[in-house]
Amino acid sequence: MAREINKYDKSREWFKRAVEVIPSGVYGHLGPAEGCFIPVDAFPLFSERAQGAYFWDVDGNRFIDYMCAYGPNVLGYGDPDVDNAAIEQLKKANCTTSPSYKMVELAELLVDTVHSADWAFFAKNGGDVTTLAIMTARAATHRKKIVFTKGFYHGVAPWTQKIDYPGVLPEDVANNIYIPWNDADAFEKVIAENEGEIAAFISTPYMHGNFVDNVLPAEGYWKRIRELCDKHGIVLICDDVRCGFRLDLAGSDHYFGFEADLICFCKAIANGWNMSALCGKEHLKSVVSGITYTGSYWLSAAPFAAAIATINKLKAIDGPKMFKEKGTLLAEGLKAAAANNGFDLIVSGEPALFYLRIANDDSLMLHQEWVAECVKRGVFFTNHHNHFINAALTEEDIAETIEVAEEAFKVVKRNHPELQ
Amino acid sequence: MTDAKTLAYINMYAVLGTLENLCELDPKASALLTNKKPISIAFDVKGGPVATITFKNGKCRMVDSILPDADIKIPFSSPEKFNGLIDGTVTPIPTKGFTKIPFLLKEFKKLTDLLSSYMRAEPEKLEDEEFFRISTSLMFYTICVAVAQIGNNDEIGKFSASHMVDGDIMISIADGPAATVRVRNHRLVTIKKAPENPRAVMEFSSIRLARDLFDGKVNAVACIGDGSIRMRGMISMVDNLNRILDRVGLYLA
Structure with a gap:
């Protein structure tokens, strides 16, 4: 069964308020410009709470978070x-x-x-x-x-x-x-x-x-x-x-x-x-x-x-050993999900800080479309920055991530019949 | 923070080059050239840009070389002298085509005055929807061409270009014009139409938004956040393009 697609009405409302009083609304790497939110309407803009490997946005959407606040979340939010x-x-x-x-x-x-x-x-x-x-x-x-x-x-x-x-x-x-x-x-x-x-x-x-x-x-x-x-x-x-x-x-x-x-x-x-x-x-x-x-x-x-x-x-x-094992498990699953759908997903860097790139086109547009489909389904990847593993991430989270990734690959494949 | 040589390249290709678009967009401009014998003017700037502009059948075309059969040839001893032509402090002296000087004094001057009226538009004129559309479109082409000149000549612009990978960047306005900035070995060329296979895209959601951006009323980073500027593809190209765009205002102010 296809997953529900996130809606971000409250995020948009908060962003409208933010731009009135804060330069560019959300500046820096957590913001939509530097964060490469492409397209911007696929991404949440403000969070409500976080626990373990997840954060929830102001619309109540839950995300398995592979950015970990760009690194600080190493043991799990609220350890x-x-x-x-x-x-x-x-x-x-x-x-x-x-x-x-x-x-x-x-x-x-x-x-x-x-x-x-x-x-x-x-x-x-x-x-x-x-x-x-x-x-x-x-x-x-x-x-x-x-x-x-x-x-x-x-x-x-x-x-x-x-x-x-x-x-x-x-x-x-x-x-x-x-x-x-x-x-x-x-x-x-x-x-x-x-x-x-x-x-x-x-x-x-x-x-x-x-x-x-x-x-x-x-x-x-x-x-x-x-x-x-x-x-x-x-x-x-x-x-x-x-x-x-x-x-x-x-x-x-x-x-x-x-x-x-x-x-x-x-x-x-x-x-x-x-x-x-x-x-x-x-x-x-x-x-x-x-x-x-x-x-x-x-x-x-x-x-x-x-x-x-x-x-x-x-x-x-032994955090580093755990991060390497979890990152490797995730990377192998994502690469297999990509290959199942005709995509060449490159996973580079150390598994604890894996970097993703779909190599089927040199513009990265397919990659951006896939990341957007993942985010809309509750897996927070980012487009062009390395990701982070945290200790609270479970094997069930990794399995769910791979399921979402597979569904997202199918959507991108369906939207690009020229790739068949 | 600017240099005369880069400004000369901008004045030649981005400012005078926009006469091409003026003749396409404003019937008053093309009317000045209709039913007139074709005529070409070669501008030769020592240590700077060269170009020949040909006016024919109500249209204007620029090439970045001196055509040997150009009717009028105007040499400039330096980029500064050529920049003086554009800001009205230097009177050009042709070395060929003395009999065609009336064209320079009449039609050519009217065309450049018309272009100036759009590029430095009075606020009340911009309230006219058609004037606004033409003015903003001409600014768009001027800025897009200026990007390439800054990326190729300005020292800081060249630094930005040195971080750009090869490919076509599409810059477009949803209900208006589009252009390609083509990058090859860190050299930039602007083509005044959309690319077939862009590697990166920066799209303004409306001509009104584009105008506000050109006039410095809104910031591109904030516009990306609210979706009024959409970007996709090789974002590092767009990022460095934006750094060059930041310098356009220094030269065209």
């Missing part, structure tokens, strides 16, 4: 162990003049857990700590230039944006050097061209750019990048904001067999409670001590308690 830890801490204190000892406990836990961590510095968002990582590298080396790999995303501070973005000055990005992903030769070349000027190499542990299949590191790639950084006194920064705690609790650098000088965490660190962390090697600790960098809410205690509970629970359940 009782995490939320109880945060709530208990809230009863005692949260934002106070003297910070809670919880920050010390969390720093100790991170140093014990993360392979390349000799210390931890806390903030709120991923961009807070990628920016601190760049400042640290510049302070340590007294150099200006930063090497990025193409397809990067390190936040929204001006230095992370591009010269053609609104509000960004050429001076903001004048010291950025861009090289292709997986190309250590290109790194060696720009080092030679900018001798003694490069402060840092910053990269995610693998390439999870948008609109393209995600690409894992080539054999020996990270080893060579590490060697080049060591040889030329360049700080190696691993932006683990997206992958952190989903691939390896010791850090994604550890997962891929190298050791970063600085490693940035956010998203999964506290299961939705707002905090981020920069961890690093001993030789950079005194450098960070000298940098002026702080924020009003950065040392709030409840998120620290939540992070401690999250990391301990991820250890107890």
Whole structure:
């Protein structure tokens, strides 16, 4: 029996109110423009509640959520162990003049857990700590230039944006050097061209750019990048904001067999409670001590308690192993459902953060049509961003997802007789 | 944040090039050329764009080269001098076609004045539905062609184009004109009709919305949210196109 198609009347009503008082209604990656809601009327715009692997929109539609709030939901929305830890801490204190000892406990836990961590510095968002990582590298080396790999995303501070973005000055990005992903030769070349000027190499542990299949590191790639950084006194920064705690609790650098000088965490660190962390090697600790960098809410205690509970629970359940197994099961099911209907679904990246692309056309329009049909039936995929697995996702959820995907493939197939 | 060479390319192909569409859309323009002997004008900008405009049977066509048999040839020693022609501060001096100068002073001037009346329209004139439609359509073609010139010449525009994959982008107004921005090896060409197989699409839901967008009264990101701008296909192409569109206003202001 065909599934019921979602209606979004209340979402539209809220959006009309939103655009009156909020720029573009919903801005950023959760909004319809950056989120690539194509067509926009296939997607919900506002949520009412969330639990486990699901969220419900304001129209009462339930979604199996494969975006996980773009990463933070790692154990399941409203995880009782995490939320109880945060709530208990809230009863005692949260934002106070003297910070809670919880920050010390969390720093100790991170140093014990993360392979390349000799210390931890806390903030709120991923961009807070990628920016601190760049400042640290510049302070340590007294150099200006930063090497990025193409397809990067390190936040929204001006230095992370591009010269053609609104509000960004050429001076903001004048010291950025861009090289292709997986190309250590290109790194060696720009080092030679900018001798003694490069402060840092910053990269995610693998390439999870948008609109393209995600690409894992080539054999020996990270080893060579590490060697080049060591040889030329360049700080190696691993932006683990997206992958952190989903691939390896010791850090994604550890997962891929190298050791970063600085490693940035956010998203999964506290299961939705707002905090981020920069961890690093001993030789950079005194450098960070000298940098002026702080924020009003950065040392709030409840998120620290939540992070401690999250990391301990991820250890107890071996989260990364679970995510890999669930992601693999889902990927195999989706690929089979696609093949049953004559579609070539490419699943790339790590299973815990799988990226989807239908390869039957080079415009991605078939892919967008399929994603829209899934969302209208209660499976929240997004078009051109990697997805996320969470621990609350069950095998029944995965089976239901594959059923929805199959139905959606049939609809797209029916709408495109030219593909027969 | 702008440069004279890019502006010269825009003035040549996006502004003067829109005379083609003016003659198609406004009978007053084509009437100026009807029952007249065909005539062609070659513009040769040193270190900048070149083009020949031919007026024939009430129509106007531009090619991006100097036709050897052009009736009038007007050289410019620099992009700045050519830009001066467009903003009215430089008087052109032909090197060929002195006997055809009356066409330049009469019909050609009337055509460019008519084009200006649509491109810098007075608010009360826009209340006329037909004037509004022609004015907005001409702006549409000018902007679409300017996108290619900025993507090929402006330093920041070239950065945006360097992130665009090959293929055709369709830009269209639901009840109005359509154009193709064709990308090949990060070079852009605008074709003033819809593509057969677009790789990416950006469609405005109405000519009124397109006008509001051109006039800066609404923002494209907000319009995507309420569905009044629809996009699909290779969104990275549309994204970079929008970054170039942001720069059109700098040059055409």
